[in-house]
Amino acid sequence: LIFFDALRVKIRDEGMNRSQVMQTLSYLTDVIGPRLTASPNMKRANEWTRDEMTKWGLQNAHLEPWGPFGRGWSLKRFSAQVSEPQSIPLIAYPKAWSPGTNGSITADVVYLNAKNEAELEQFKGKLKGAIVLTSPMREVKAQFEALGTRRDEKDLLNLADAPEPRGGPQRRTFQLTPEQRTAMQFAAKRNQFLLDEGAAVSIDPSRIGDGGTIFVQSATVPQPLPTEPITPNTRGIPPYDKSAPKLTPQLVMAVEHYNRLVRMIEAGEKVKMAVDLAVEFHDADLMGYNTIAEIPGTDPKLKDEIVML
Numbered sequence: 001l002i003f004f005d006a007l008r009v010k011i012r013d014e015g016m017n018r019s020q021v022m023q024t025l026s027y028l029t030d031v032i033g034p035r036l037t038a039s040p041n042m043k044r045a046n047e048w049t050r051d052e053m054t055k056w057g058l059q060n061a062h063l064e065p066w067g068p069f070g071r072g073w074s075l076k077r078f079s080a081q082v083s084e085p086q087s088i089p090l091i092a093y094p095k096a097w098s099p100g101t102n103g104s105i106t107a108d109v110v111y112l113n114a115k116n117e118a119e120l121e122q123f124k125g126k127l128k129g130a131i132v133l134t135s136p137m138r139e140v141k142a143q144f145e146a147l148g149t150r151r152d153e154k155d156l157l158n159l160a161d162a163p164e165p166r167g168g169p170q171r172r173t174f175q176l177t178p179e180q181r182t183a184m185q186f187a188a189k190r191n192q193f194l195l196d197e198g199a200a201v202s203i204d205p206s207r208i209g210d211g212g213t214i215f216v217q218s219a220t221v222p223q224p225l226p227t228e229p230i231t232p233n234t235r236g237i238p239p240y241d242k243s244a245p246k247l248t249p250q251l252v253m254a255v256e257h258y259n260r261l262v263r264m265i266e267a268g269e270k271v272k273m274a275v276d277l278a279v280e281f282h283d284a285d286l287m288g289y290n291t292i293a294e295i296p297g298t299d300p301k302l303k304d305e306i307v308m309l
Contacts, residue, residue, distance in 0.1 A: 024052070036096055037288055038072035038240065049291040058293035065287040070240035072282035073097045080251065082109075082261070084272035091212055091254035092203070094277055095219040097239035098250040104276035107131045107200050111265045116186060120193055128198040131273045134190065137259045140210045192222040194248050201275050203251045205258035216252045221245065242283055249277055 028035070028045055035042040046063050053061040073096055082088035083106055110130045114120040151159075176184070194202050206214045221244055223236040237244050253261075264271055297303065 034075075036073060038069050038282065038286070039074050040072065040282065041074065042072070043289065046289045046291045050293070053291070053293035058295055061291070061293035063289045064292050065289055067288045068286040069288040070238065070286055071097075071242050072285075073240065074280050074282065075278075076100075076280055077276060077278040079104075080253075080273065080275045082271060083274045085269060088257075088260075090257050090273075091214055092251045092257070093214055093216045094279065095216060095239075095250040095252060097244075097247075097281075098219040098277070098279065099247055100279045101201065101249050101275055101277040104274060105129075105131075105200055106272055106274045109133065109261060109265065109271040109273050111262055112190070112194075114190070117189060120186075120190060123193075124197065126197075127194065129200050131201045131203065131275060132194060132199045133258065133262060133265075134194070134202050135204050137262050138205050138207075138255050140255055140259070143210075188222060191220055191248075195222055195246065199248050201249045201251060201273075201277075203253050203258065205255045206252055210255055212254055212256070214252060214254045219247055219250045221247065242286065249275075251275070251277075 027048070032041055032045050032048065035045045050061045050063060075094060078094055080090045080092045082090065108130050109132075110123070110127060111133045112120075112123060112127070113136065114123060191202075206216075209215050219239040221237050221239050223245075239247065261271060297305075
C-alpha cells in the first residue's frame with residue numbers, strides 16, 4: 001500500500017506540474033491539422049506520434065495497417081463568397097471526398113425547394129452550371145442557457161449509481177416507415193437529379209450548430225435505397241471507395257449564412273456566388289494505420305499479457 005500511495009503521488013505530480021497534454025494536442029491540431037482517414041495528414045500524425053512515443057521511452061513504436069479502407073482526400077484550396085448583388089464572405093467548407101470545381105467559378109445561386117418528384121421536374125433544364133441550395137432553411141433558436149455546465153454533487157451521485165449496461169452491443173434491425181422510405185428515396189433521386197442536370201456545386205446548411213459553427217460530413221453518393229431490414233452495418237458505396245461514381249462538388253454552409261441566401265432569393269434577389277475548390281485524391285495506398293507502442297512489464301510470467309487503456 002505504501003508503494004502504491006507513493007506511485008499515486010508521483011503520477012499526480014507529473015500530471016499537475018509537468019503535463020505535456022496541451023503541447024501534444026496543439027501540435028496535432030494546430031501544426032498537423034485535420035486528419036481525415038487515409039489522408040496525408042493522417043499519415044503524418046501517425047508517424048509523428050510514433051516518433052514521440054519513441055522519445056518518451058516506449059518500445060516497439062510502429063504503424064500497423066488495417067483495411068483496406070479506401071482512397072484518401074486532401075483539400076488544396078477553397079474559397080466561397082457571394083459576388084452579386086453585393087460581396088458577402090461566407091462560412092462554408094467542402095464535404096470530405098467532394099470533387100473540386102476545376103478552377104474558380106462564378107454562377108447563379110438556385111434554391112431547389114422541391115419537396116417531391118413532381119416539383120423536382122419543374123427545375124429540369126434550370127440547374128446546369130448553377131450553385132444549388134438543396135435543403136430547406138433550418139430554424140436557429142435563441143439560446144438562453146449556458147453552453148457549459150459543471151457537474152454538481154447530485155449529478156455525480158446519479159452517475160455513480162447508474163445501473164450497469166445490460167449485455168454487449170446489440171445488432172439492431174429496424175423497418176422504415178412509409179414516410180421515411182419516401183423521404184430517403186426522394187433524397188437519392190434529388191442527388192442524382194443534380195448530377196444529371198449538371199449543377200456546378202450543391203450546398204447544404206450545417207445540420208447542427210449556430211453562431212458561425214459548422215459541422216461537415218462526407219460527400220453524399222447518389223445511390224438507391226438499401227433493401228430492408230436495415231442494420232447499423234447497412235451502407236451503400238461510400239465516397240472514399242475507389243469505385244465511387246462521379247459526384248457533384250458539395251459544400252456545407254453555416255446555417256445563418258445559408259438561411260440568408262434563401263431569404264434573399266425568396267425576396268426576388270438574383271444572387272451569384274464565386275466558388276474555388278481544389279482537392280486531391282490519394283489512392284496509391286488504400287490502407288489505414290494505427291500507431292502502436294509498448295511499455296513492457298518486468299514480470300516474466302505476464303510478458304504475453306496486454307493492458308489496453
